[in-house]
Amino acid sequence: MLGSIWPFLKDPANLAILGSIGAGFATIIAGAWAVFTFFAKKSERGPSAPSVTADHGSVAAGRDITAPVTLGLDEKGVGQEVRKAQEPLRDELERLAAQVARDNGVEIAPLRAILVKLGEAGVKDEDIPKRLDEKAEELIKLRAKVDAHQQGSPGLAAIAQEAQALIVKGDLNGASRALTARREVSRTRRIDASREDAEILALEARVDDLQLAYRTAAEKYAEAAALVVPFDTEQQWRFLLDQAGELYKQGHEFGDDAALTEAIGVYRRCLALAPRPERPLDWAKTQMNLGNALRVLGERESGTARLEEAVSAFRNALQEFTRARAPLQWAQTQNSLGLALWRLLGERESGTARLEEAVAAFREALQENTRARVPLERAGTQTNLGIALRALGARESGTARLEEAVSAYREALQELTRERVPLQWARTQVNLGVALSSLGERESGTARLEEAVAAFREALKEWTRERVPLRWAVPQMNLGNALRALGERESGTARLEEAVAAYREALQARTRARVPFLWAQTQENLAEAHLAFFGKDSQPRHLDDALEAVDVALEEFCKAKADFYIEKAECLRETISRRKANYSITAFLRLPS
Numbered sequence: 001m002l003g004s005i006w007p008f009l010k011d012p013a014n015l016a017i018l019g020s021i022g023a024g025f026a027t028i029i030a031g032a033w034a035v036f037t038f039f040a041k042k043s044e045r046g047p048s049a050p051s052v053t054a055d056h057g058s059v060a061a062g063r064d065i066t067a068p069v070t071l072g073l074d075e076k077g078v079g080q081e082v083r084k085a086q087e088p089l090r091d092e093l094e095r096l097a098a099q100v101a102r103d104n105g106v107e108i109a110p111l112r113a114i115l116v117k118l119g120e121a122g123v124k125d126e127d128i129p130k131r132l133d134e135k136a137e138e139l140i141k142l143r144a145k146v147d148a149h150q151q152g153s154p155g156l157a158a159i160a161q162e163a164q165a166l167i168v169k170g171d172l173n174g175a176s177r178a179l180t181a182r183r184e185v186s187r188t189r190r191i192d193a194s195r196e197d198a199e200i201l202a203l204e205a206r207v208d209d210l211q212l213a214y215r216t217a218a219e220k221y222a223e224a225a226a227l228v229v230p231f232d233t234e235q236q237w238r239f240l241l242d243q244a245g246e247l248y249k250q251g252h253e254f255g256d257d258a259a260l261t262e263a264i265g266v267y268r269r270c271l272a273l274a275p276r277p278e279r280p281l282d283w284a285k286t287q288m289n290l291g292n293a294l295r296v297l298g299e300r301e302s303g304t305a306r307l308e309e310a311v312s313a314f315r316n317a318l319q320e321f322t323r324a325r326a327p328l329q330w331a332q333t334q335n336s337l338g339l340a341l342w343r344l345l346g347e348r349e350s351g352t353a354r355l356e357e358a359v360a361a362f363r364e365a366l367q368e369n370t371r372a373r374v375p376l377e378r379a380g381t382q383t384n385l386g387i388a389l390r391a392l393g394a395r396e397s398g399t400a401r402l403e404e405a406v407s408a409y410r411e412a413l414q415e416l417t418r419e420r421v422p423l424q425w426a427r428t429q430v431n432l433g434v435a436l437s438s439l440g441e442r443e444s445g446t447a448r449l450e451e452a453v454a455a456f457r458e459a460l461k462e463w464t465r466e467r468v469p470l471r472w473a474v475p476q477m478n479l480g481n482a483l484r485a486l487g488e489r490e491s492g493t494a495r496l497e498e499a500v501a502a503y504r505e506a507l508q509a510r511t512r513a514r515v516p517f518l519w520a521q522t523q524e525n526l527a528e529a530h531l532a533f534f535g536k537d538s539q540p541r542h543l544d545d546a547l548e549a550v551d552v553a554l555e556e557f558c559k560a561k562a563d564f565y566i567e568k569a570e571c572l573r574e575t576i577s578r579r580k581a582n583y584s585i586t587a588f589l590r591l592p593s
Contacts, residue, residue, distance in 0.1 A: 104136035109170025117211040198224035218246035237273040284320035331368035382412035429459035476506035520556035
């Protein structure tokens with residue numbers, strides 16, 4: 001069906017013809033156009049799980065539609081075919097939108113409009129439910145702001161009422177247009193009118209945020225800040241903080257480093273508007289937000305300058321966000337400080353000092369992030385603590401840190417349940433499995449390795465190939481590693497056979513074309529499994545398979561100029577070649593004279 005309609009709809013002349021046929025038919029075609037645009041974008045990114053979008057009652061069509069469609073001037077016939085093509089995913093769309101609407105107590109119409117924007121922005125299929133939940137929360141905040149404005153001046157109340165009605169109907173573009181139109185009328189007013197205009201801009205920005213138009217939202221917050229400069233410094237600070245927040249979202253969610261750099265600049269302006277002696281908590285809030293932007297940007301850069309600045313910003317915030325004065329903000333800042341010290345600096349330095357500081361920061365955060373008060377936030381901090389402890393354990397000879405990491409992950413799983421947050425549950429299962437594998441490698445028994453295998457198999461129940469193919473490959477490869485370690489300690493070859501199968505499964509998603517470096521790492525692990533196989537049954541085919549796998553891995557490591565991996569793979573190749581030569585000599589000596 002897509003093959004016959006898509007070229008037709010892309011032709012501007014055909015669109016002009018369709019536009020002249022009639023409003024009802026044009027509406028149908030417009031809905032189909034949005035659907036086909038969405039799925040065309042999905043197809044350009046490669047195969048993925050089916051997803052759906054809709055706008056004001058339109059229904060998105062999936063990729064496996066084969067019903068024939070006749071395009072011409074038969075409005076009724078074409079309309080029926082389009083509706084028929086859209087039908088398969090109608091229920092799926094309605095279930096998703098209805099569930100989020102029920103869970104958050106919001107109307108379904110604006111959620112449908114947001115679904116369309118998520119699809120147009122190219123949001124990953126597996127991320128859509130979470131992102132829709134987040135936008136539902138933003139919708140609640142927007143409604144609260146609109147409701148508050150309805151209690152204000154008659155002019156602002158009328159504007160807010162109109163915007164509220166359009167938002168409830170799901171006409172987010174209409175709401176934005178309505179707010180824009182009203183704002184233009186109010187520009188001639190003096191100070192009160194400027195303040196009102198700024199608030200309207202902020203409302204527009206919130207609508208833009210719902211539609212992922214973060215740069216547009218940032219521009220409107222900047223304009224709002226400019227309007228109040230002559231008479232309200234504190235309000236100017238708030239608008240600029242919102243502007244920086246939108247730029248941060250643009251940079252964080254879309255990989256836009258320029259937006260992050262802009263956000264950092266705006267946060268620094270905010271610091272000047274909220275002097276510490278006069279407004280210490282606002283100053284601390286700005287420092288924390290500045291630290292987050294520096295941390296994310298620093299993670300993408302090779303140096304550590306941004307990360308050092310992030311650590312300084314978090315430490316500055318903690319001077320005012322004390323535990324006694326602002327306990328939850330203090331805990332949040334401690335967690336952010338721990339992330340900067342561990343995930344970024346700790347991974348780039350050979351020592352353990354930064355990791356020790358990160359562990360201390362996470363433990364501090366847990367004192368206020370209690371399970372009774374903020375259960376999910378606590379679980380997140382527990383997960384961060386576990387990863388930092390595992391990183392420390394990898395650099396130390398004992399097992400105490402690894403044992404602590406396992407305990408932290410298990411505690412996190414008490415809140416991060418499969419029913420509540422399935423993808424986070426799966427991620428934590430993977431982390432738990434890696435920690436257990438590390439413990440198993442340092443112990444003589446197999447109990448820890450068996451637990452690791454079980455954890456990876458659990459993660460694969462939610463991180464499926466259809467749902468998250470690249471994530472699915474992670475527990476598959478780790479499962480192969482744990483099975484290989486078990487196979488090397490057992491007399492049979494069953495575990496090694498499972499390990500080889502797991503690596504080959506991972507390679508189905510980690511293709512050479514898609515992720516060449518990860519593909520090479522998996523090939524290297526596969527080579528090690530074949531080498532272990534040879535140690536069990538002395539079959540020379542295993543050495544041939546191992547040599548083939550390590551050679552292709554070396555090709556990609558050399559392309560990437562990854563010296564550490566090149567050296568490691570060359571050592572493995574040398575070992576395989578030596579075994580192969582020894583086997584050949586032995587086989588020759590055994591020949592009858």
